[in-house]
Amino acid sequence: MDLPVNRFKRAIKSGQQQIGFWCNLASNISIEILAGSGFDWLLLDCEHSPNELPMVYSQLQATMENATHPIVRPPWNDMVVIKRLLDAGVQSFLIPTIQSADEARQAVAYTRYPPNGVRGFAVATRASRFGRIKDYHKRAIEEICVLVQIETQKGLDNLEKIARVEGVDGVFIGPGDLSAGIGYLGDQGHPDVQRVIKDAIKRITAAGNLPGILTPDENLAREYIKAGCVFTAVGSDTGLLARGSEQIAQRFKESK
Numbered sequence: 139m140d141l142p143v144n145r146f147k148r149a150i151k152s153g154q155q156q157i158g159f160w161c162n163l164a165s166n167i168s169i170e171i172l173a174g175s176g177f178d179w180l181l182l183d184c185e186h187s188p189n190e191l192p193m194v195y196s197q198l199q200a201t202m203e204n205a206t207h208p209i210v211r212p213p214w215n216d217m218v219v220i221k222r223l224l225d226a227g228v229q230s231f232l233i234p235t236i237q238s239a240d241e242a243r244q245a246v247a248y249t250r251y252p253p254n255g256v257r258g259f260a261v262a263t264r265a266s267r268f269g270r271i272k273d274y275h276k277r278a279i280e281e282i283c284v285l286v287q288i289e290t291q292k293g294l295d296n297l298e299k300i301a302r303v304e305g306v307d308g309v310f311i312g313p314g315d316l317s318a319g320i321g322y323l324g325d326q327g328h329p330d331v332q333r334v335i336k337d338a339i340k341r342i343t344a345a346g347n348l349p350g351i352l353t354p355d356e357n358l359a360r361e362y363i364k365a366g367c368v369f370t371a372v373g374s375d376t377g378l379l380a381r382g383s384e385q386i387a388q389r390f391k392e393s394k
Contacts, residue, residue, distance in 0.1 A: 139270040144229045146179050146207035147283035150308060150348050150368045160352055160374035164189040168375055170200035179207045181371060185234050195226045215241060220248040225263035230283040232310055237292040239299040246305030249282050251275055283307045289315035301345035308369060309342045310350040311335055339365045
């Protein structure tokens, strides 16, 4: 059995735009439905979602027959959490609240076996297909993708240093926390926030890395892509369910 190819990592490295969708429902059923919808990647969230390891495990299984690539956001830049997700077969990570080059280096180290990192060794996990992938422990690094999330003023201040850390494959701008951190809580569309975001996209690119972002606003998404974002999430399962169901209910209430 061969090592699964990380299509997402290879696509962004070649400059191909990857359109994604945010998943907060903590459901393997919703993931299976969304995995067949045509998105390049799905973000399985463990930070702002009641998602735990056994649930993530089943969500990874739910994506297997589709081309959509699962990316997992752990609740924190935590070695133990990341180790367990790696063993479950996660190849791509979005690490939240990275504020310095040292924190970025830690995130990378957590995904690598010694001597390149500190990942714990286990023989027969799902990641190695229960020991069936030959030389998994020597080759795993080839298909691991580490994305770091910038969402504070301190992160912005250290942006170029973070983007240049070896092993950081992409830099994701977290517009919610970032807008709050610069004084515009809940107002991601404010012109000042937009200026900061678009400037950050340019800075990430100039530093030799690949920028990404999330927004459910189609116009903003297209602006960010035009500005240089290479991996762009354009909506969420909770948003789709809430707004879509509200619209249906409202249409029938108005027709009474």
